Amino acid sequence: MAQTLPLLNPPIHTQMRRALGNVFNQSTLAALHRVAERAVQDLLDELTDRLHSGPADFVALVSEKLPIMIIGEWMGLPSEDYELLRDLTHDQVHTQELFPTPSEIATSDAATARLQTYFADLIQRRRSNPGDDPVSAWIRVWDDLDGDRAHTDAVVHSLALFMILAALETTSHLIANTLRLLLEHSSQLDLLRQHPELIPDAVEETLRYDAPIHLVSRVAPTDTVLGGMPVAAGETVQLLIGAAHHDPAHFPNPHAFDVRRRRGHQDVGGPSRLTSHLAFGAGIHYCLGNALARLEATALLSALLKRSIRLRLTGAPTWAPRVVFRRITSLYVGLA
Ligand code: HEM
Numbered sequence: 001m002a003q004t005l006p007l008l009n010p011p012i013h014t015q016m017r018r019a020l021g022n023v024f025n026q027s028t029l030a031a032l033h034r035v036a037e038r039a040v041q042d043l044l045d046e047l048t049d050r051l052h053s054g055p056a057d058f059v060a061l062v063s064e065k066l067p068i069m070i071i072g073e074w075m076g077l078p079s080e081d082y083e084l085l086r087d088l089t090h091d092q093v094h095t096q097e098l099f100p101t102p103s104e105i106a107t108s109d110a111a112t113a114r115l116q117t118y119f120a121d122l123i124q125r126r127r128s129n130p131g132d133d134p135v136s137a138w139i140r141v142w143d144d145l146d147g148d149r150a151h152t153d154a155v156v157h158s159l160a161l162f163m164i165l166a167a168l169e170t171t172s173h174l175i176a177n178t179l180r181l182l183l184e185h186s187s188q189l190d191l192l193r194q195h196p197e198l199i200p201d202a203v204e205e206t207l208r209y210d211a212p213i214h215l216v217s218r219v220a221p222t223d224t225v226l227g228g229m230p231v232a233a234g235e236t237v238q239l240l241i242g243a244a245h246h247d248p249a250h251f252p253n254p255h256a257f258d259v260r261r262r263r264g265h266q267d268v269g270g271p272s273r274l275t276s277h278l279a280f281g282a283g284i285h286y287c288l289g290n291a292l293a294r295l296e297a298t299a300l301l302s303a304l305l306k307r308s309i310r311l312r313l314t315g316a317p318t319w320a321p322r323v324v325f326r327r328i329t330s331l332y333v334g335l336a
Contacts, residue, residue, distance in 0.1 A: 003154065004162040006216075006285050013284060016155070019141050023134070024291050032070055032292060036299040039069045043300075048309055055314040055334040063176040063331070066296055071167045075160065076133035077122075088115050089168045090327075097324050098215070098238075119161045123153050135160050163289070169327055170212040171293045175300050176317075176328040178206040181257050183313045183333070188259050193305055202259040203297045207279035209257050214242035215324045216281060241278045250276070310336035 008016060024032075043062045050056035068082045077085070091111035094104035122135060130136040138159055142152035182189040182202065192198050216239050220231045231237055246254040251261070280287035287293075304311075314334040320327040 003158040005159075005288070009221075010284070017284070017288075019145060020138075020159075020288070023288055028074075029291055029295060032074060033295055033299065035073045036066070036070055036296055037303070039066055040300050040303045044303055044307060048307070051309065051311075051333070051335050055332045058179060058331040058333050059172070059176050059328055060330065062300070063172045063179075063328075066175060066300060067168050067171040070292070070296060071164060074133075075135060075163070076131055081118075085115075085118070085164060086168060088118075089165055092165060093169060093325050097322055115161055115164070116157070119157050120153075122160065123156055127153075134163075166287075167289055167292070169325055171289075171296055173212040173326050173328060174203070174206060174293055174297050176331050177210055177212070177326070178203055178297055178301060179304075179311075179333075180313070180317055180328065180331055181206055181209065183311060185257050188257060191259060192301075196302065196305060198259050199301050199305070200294065200298055201262050202301065203294055204277070205257060205259050205261055206297075208245045208251065208261070208277040210326065211241050211245060211277070211279040212326050213279070213324060214326060215240055216285075239278075245277055245279075312336040 005013065005016060043065055047056060047058065047061045050061060064086060065082075068086050069079075071077075072079060072082050072085075088111045091107045092115060094100045094108040095112075097104070100108065123139065126133070126136045126139060130139065135156060138156045139152055142155050143149065146152075182192065188202070192202055218237050218239065220226075220233055220235050220237065222233050224231050224233075226237060245251065248254050280290040280293075311333045312335075314332045317328045317332075318330045320329050
């Protein structure tokens, strides 16, 4: 896993991002938007059916399913593999926590090994039968760059694997958490019903209020001083994004969940500004999939609010006991 994008430094990181280009450009996003809109309708149909016979788990039925349906379609993966890939990413993420237990590390290592085999097989299939998909495209790009097939395979392998790891839990959590926060703040939900143009603002406010990734790490290349604290070369600095998002010096009244925050609490018809939250990181490692995550959450929320059903929470959500990668494991809702 040492060759994954977030662990690379310039110049290798720069070369890699340059070779990748704009992975989610306008036309790819437009195509994925159409996929998301169809997928969202299917998932909400199933949720609605289940709700007629009692409370149902939004996480199991909707938020865990949507991201793998979109990424799977984009990468051209067989849909029968989706559940396996979801399970493996849940197991793998333990090693990205601050203090994993020995058994969590063992679970994570086993999941990493299975994911590595999965993507090694995928690359071989794409080599013998290239298609119109990103894995085939990356193979062409790296083969053209240096002609070393073994190197190409190693690069594409780490890219494909990391895309899956980066995309699934984070986006699932964003979707579940947006709904949770809106159901817990019913006046905000009412506001969205009256002003659907605020839906992207609600997604941004969720990213700020409770970011899917609470912490990112950096290693100091030289002795330096950060916020008045000396940091020696080689020391790791943990950047607490979740805490920064509740800094009153930067976000007035930070503990309020307010979908109008981006508009300065003004008239909702006023201009919307991009917030300066750090949920997708910052600088050279800024999240490559941010537009896709935003697209999925917005598509889901828009479709849900257009439906006649009204939801309510039927119990407290359950959470994975983690610090770095937030994960709601169940969110039971019923018809209001
Ligand atoms: C709500 C969903 C998401 C969140 C909160 C999120 C968050 C982040 C954060 C914080 C980073 C920076 C890590 C660092 O600086 O060390 C990052 C990087 C990255 N993300 Fe995301 N991400 C999300 C969805 C996605 C999706 C859907 C994809 C791909 C399909 C993706 C692909 C990546 C990649 C490739 C990087 C590494 C960029 C680099 O190092 O150059 N992410 N993400």
